[in-house]
Amino acid sequence: MLVATAKAPCSLRQTPAPHSPMCKLSTAFQGTCRDEKPLFRVLRKNHPMYPMLVLLGLAALLGASQGRTDCYGSVSRIKTTGASCKTAKPERLSYCGVRASQKIAEKDLNAMNQYKTLIKKVAEKWCVEPAVIAGIISRESHVGKVLKNGWGDNGNGFGLMQVDKNSHKPVGKWNSEAHLMQGTEILVSMIKTIKRKFPHWTKDQQLKGGISAYNAGPRNVRTYDKMDVGTTHDDYSNDVVARAQYYKKHGY
Structure with a gap:
């Protein structure tokens, strides 16, 4: 699972205009800056949704190999x-x-x-x-x-x-x-x-x-x-x- 690297302080990043779609999305996640992009917030390890995303990633990996019968030729x-x-x-x-x-x-x-x-x-x-x-x-x-x-x-x-x-x-x-x-x-x-x-x-x-x-x-x-x-x-x-x-x- 890809995890966001260190980010610049919130004050150094562009703040979206009030009432913009990004601002509305920002309020959906607690403990984050108002102008922080949702994707970065979702990938934080301490976020409640992180375990779910890890499980989804593992499921995708397992799904990719599930059903294979060609490991030894045909x-x-x-x-x-x-x-x-x-x-x-x-x-x-x-x-x-x-x-x-x-x-x-x-x-x-x-x-x-x-x-x-x-x-x-x-x-x-x-x-x-x-x-x-x-x-x-x-x-x-x-x-x-x-x-x-x-x-x-x-x-x-x-x-x-x-x-x-x-x-x-x-x-x-x-x-x-x-x-x-x-x-x-x-x-x-x-x-x-x-x-x-x-x-x-x-x-x-x-x-x-x-x-x-x-x-x-x-x-x-x-x-x-x-x-x-x-x-x-x-x-x-x-x-x-x-x-x-x-x-x-x-x-x-």
């Missing part, structure tokens, strides 16, 4: 090869690539929409695109459709985002906000690790690397073009990005 700008045939075949698709990823994402859309509000809420808290979270949920659990009592991966993965119990202690219910917060926190930590490992990559490249690391760990990410070698079906980030691009076009 899937819209990432080139992707989509799902491998190893991923597409179990989905009973006769084709592979981006088209296959989008078809799988489409199959999960109705179920995903049940969590849309929650996904967006978590995404804003972590400043990550909601579409990325949706893409991971689709890839990991088909929005819970393949889980048994919230567990998948032979009992090793928990919840919509399949938090690995061997590396993390799962929290909350399998489809809760607490679970999505934990899964997204893990994702963000992976993105940050990739950022430190490859500081010259663009934000979008680091985002893709973080998605790949979410599946196979940051050590598995060695080069940009071959980051998915060693992930499940060797296509994890490419498939998730393609699904995320689909969800972004559908309001995520």
Whole structure:
């Protein structure tokens, strides 16, 4: 908050004509000179209105950042090869690539929409695109459709985002906000690790690397073009990005 600096004595400043608008405004504030400008008076720290102005300023600052989900790049700008045939075949698709990823994402859309509000809420808290979270949920659990009592991966993965119990202690219910917060926190930590490992990559490249690391760990990410070698079906980030691009076009 900007606070007025020391001012010249009142007698040295121009006095407005009697009955002028400035004079009328001057009488509205106690403890100030009649000819002092209202703006300077309002900004005095000891003025009753000062705390309110500080709060309004903070609210404006918070409002400017509220709702941001672009801190770690955007899937819209990432080139992707989509799902491998190893991923597409179990989905009973006769084709592979981006088209296959989008078809799988489409199959999960109705179920995903049940969590849309929650996904967006978590995404804003972590400043990550909601579409990325949706893409991971689709890839990991088909929005819970393949889980048994919230567990998948032979009992090793928990919840919509399949938090690995061997590396993390799962929290909350399998489809809760607490679970999505934990899964997204893990994702963000992976993105940050990739950022430190490859500081010259663009934000979008680091985002893709973080998605790949979410599946196979940051050590598995060695080069940009071959980051998915060693992930499940060797296509994890490419498939998730393609699904995320689909969800972004559908309001995520």
